[in-house]
Amino acid sequence: MGMLREQTSRPAIGIFEASITQALALGQPFGIVTTGHYWEQAFAAGVKRLFGSTDIGGTFVGVERTGTTAAELHERPHSVVAEKIATATTRLVSNGARTTIMGCAGMSGMEEAVSRGSKGVDIRIIDASRSGLTTLEGLSEHSHAS
Numbered sequence: 001m002g003m004l005r006e007q008t009s010r011p012a013i014g015i016f017e018a019s020i021t022q023a024l025a026l027g028q029p030f031g032i033v034t035t036g037h038y039w040e041q042a043f044a045a046g047v048k049r050l051f052g053s054t055d056i057g058g059t060f061v062g063v064e065r066t067g068t069t070a071a072e073l074h075e076r077p078h079s080v081v082a083e084k085i086a087t088a089t090t091r092l093v094s095n096g097a098r099t100t101i102m103g104c105a106g107m108s109g110m111e112e113a114v115s116r117g118s119k120g121v122d123i124r125i126i127d128a129s130r131s132g133l134t135t136l137e138g139l140s141e142h143s144h145a146s
């Protein structure tokens with residue numbers, strides 16, 4: 001994102017930053033469901049980079065991985081993928097998350113699996129891709145002086 005921001009005066013925001021901002025605005029403890037080990041570490045490091053801590057005053061409960069790759073989200077049988085997403089979500093909810101970010105663009109449209117993983121706990125679900133798009137749309141609409 002930094003290089004993009006250097007090349008344009010237009011608003012630029014990634015799906016990570018947009019979804020974290022949206023989760024914070026909801027005011028509930030949140031966590032991120034992602035695919036593999038790399039992303040689990042990268043997202044935790046990203047939170048630390050943005051806020052100086054992976055705790056954010058107890059608001060961020062962590063990252064849980066499904067153990068799949070982004071490609072496998074669409075290559076493996078839907079029931080297998082949904083179960084892995086649900087299981088990761090269950091771990092986040094048991095750690096106190098009341099907002100879950102679907103932290104992989106490939107998870108778009110898989111809210112039902114996240115919801116199932118909440119085991120009846122009332123949670124908010126953020127699709128990171130959708131969050132990035134709507135945030136950027138909002139910023140773009142207000143970035144021009146009249």
